[in-house]
Amino acid sequence: MTLTPVLSLPHPHARRTGTAVGSPWPASARAGANGGLTVGGVGLADAADRFGTPLYVLDEHEVRARARAYRTALPDTEVLYAAKAFLSSTLVHWIEEEGLGLDVCSEGELRLAAAAGFPPERILLHGNAKSPDELRLARRLRVGRIVIDNLAEIPRLAALTVADAPQRVLVRVVPGVAAGHHEAVRTGIAGQKFGFPVEGGDAMEAVRRVLAQPGLVLGGLHCHLGSQIGSVEPYLTAVERLAELLAGIRDECGVQLPELDLGGGHGIAYRPGDEALDPAEFGALVPARLAEECGRHGLSVPRLLVEPGRAVTGPAGVAVYRVLSVKHGADGRVFAAVDGGMSDNPRPALYGARYSVRPVGRTTTGATQQVDVVGRHCEAGDVLVRGARLPADLRPGDLLAVPAAGAYQLSMASGYNLVGRPAVVAVRDGHARLLIRRETVEDFRAREIFH
Numbered sequence: 001m002t003l004t005p006v007l008s009l010p011h012p013h014a015r016r017t018g019t020a021v022g023s024p025w026p027a028s029a030r031a032g033a034n035g036g037l038t039v040g041g042v043g044l045a046d047a048a049d050r051f052g053t054p055l056y057v058l059d060e061h062e063v064r065a066r067a068r069a070y071r072t073a074l075p076d077t078e079v080l081y082a083a084k085a086f087l088s089s090t091l092v093h094w095i096e097e098e099g100l101g102l103d104v105c106s107e108g109e110l111r112l113a114a115a116a117g118f119p120p121e122r123i124l125l126h127g128n129a130k131s132p133d134e135l136r137l138a139r140r141l142r143v144g145r146i147v148i149d150n151l152a153e154i155p156r157l158a159a160l161t162v163a164d165a166p167q168r169v170l171v172r173v174v175p176g177v178a179a180g181h182h183e184a185v186r187t188g189i190a191g192q193k194f195g196f197p198v199e200g201g202d203a204m205e206a207v208r209r210v211l212a213q214p215g216l217v218l219g220g221l222h223c224h225l226g227s228q229i230g231s232v233e234p235y236l237t238a239v240e241r242l243a244e245l246l247a248g249i250r251d252e253c254g255v256q257l258p259e260l261d262l263g264g265g266h267g268i269a270y271r272p273g274d275e276a277l278d279p280a281e282f283g284a285l286v287p288a289r290l291a292e293e294c295g296r297h298g299l300s301v302p303r304l305l306v307e308p309g310r311a312v313t314g315p316a317g318v319a320v321y322r323v324l325s326v327k328h329g330a331d332g333r334v335f336a337a338v339d340g341g342m343s344d345n346p347r348p349a350l351y352g353a354r355y356s357v358r359p360v361g362r363t364t365t366g367a368t369q370q371v372d373v374v375g376r377h378c379e380a381g382d383v384l385v386r387g388a389r390l391p392a393d394l395r396p397g398d399l400l401a402v403p404a405a406g407a408y409q410l411s412m413a414s415g416y417n418l419v420g421r422p423a424v425v426a427v428r429d430g431h432a433r434l435l436i437r438r439e440t441v442e443d444f445r446a447r448e449i450f451h
């Protein structure tokens, strides 16, 4: 069988600063004869037969290559994978082996990482509402850093420290930079719940209070601008504002902070030709701008940290669905309903996210039609891909593959309609391994208490 790349990885083709035109498919994706599609050397149709659908396929080499690309592009920067994008114990091992740190934001993520043996000193804990239990657990496990997001947690955390084991913290600030794919994810501006605004002095006040606690060591500042950011420009602006704040902290508090965490938000392609943030460009431009700005303010240059999530696992994932019905509406619309939907991928319903899709597993006539790929849930808004070009003879039983499915789909999946969350398999060198089994109604029933 002849195999051709579906679309090779980002061909650098800068449009705006640090932007590449990306492919949503893993580099290993190959289209073969008879509608075949392989990822990591594994036929998606075979995987669907073996593991059932909906099925999430994660390409191990793609995850590792993306993690490595960050380390190569940012050799002096600490790169932490944002676990909220997708987490499993096996993934934790890959991330550890590739030398990244881990950003977690709940007791659950922290416990899973710790149970998988991830080194606690490479873990950073986030959260705008950390519970006392979470803070205690983080202290007990000796996580490397905790990001302070509100004033109340400063004395609360300080009370858990002892003089010979202080806690390293970062203060999350809001630099006033608008970036991100949707209003719901723009966290770099005031008027949303995260961090301390730089403007108006809240950030400076938080810094003062942390410095006053002997049990806390202030490593530096943190900011997270937003999600699915397609260019480096907003990060350059943030660096300018944060260098100014660092200079202000030096002048007012007499300390030069040694670390600066720019969070995540690096965009990926969901459809062929979409803009994606290029880690190489980020690595070439951001540390240089930081050095320049620090020079201007007479500051020593802090060590950079970044927290990409989506850009590490997103393009490594492919969701495979089976078509259950094809309906021709009176207005000429065609609906292909599949066996998953908003319970495994809430992003289209939440943010109007746009995806691409391709048929898998059989030869078609070549003629196409415009189709809305819809989910199986009891909501008219349960549309996975609007206006897709799919075969004119699409029929129940066909398989559809949606790329760029490795981030913020399963991690935001729900139990809606008790459909059960899909299985996840890792593929590599022609082999498929089950990472997470499919959720069943028995899992739900096991949590019920009968009266």
Ligand SMILES: Cc1ncc(COP(=O)(O)O)c(C=O)c1O
Pocket: 082, 084, 085, 103, 126, 224, 226, 227, 228, 263, 264, 265, 266, 307, 308, 309, 310, 311
């Ligand atoms: C604080 C923080 N860091 C990192 C991330 C990861 O973002 P992304 O997956 O878009 O890189 C997020 C999520 O947006 C976040 O809130």
Ligand SMILES: N[C@@H](CCCC[NH3+])C(=O)O
Pocket: 084, 185, 227, 228, 347, 351, 407, 408, 412
């Ligand atoms: N879940 C969002 C991003 C928010 C991530 C958490 N700060 C998305 O899919 O785009």
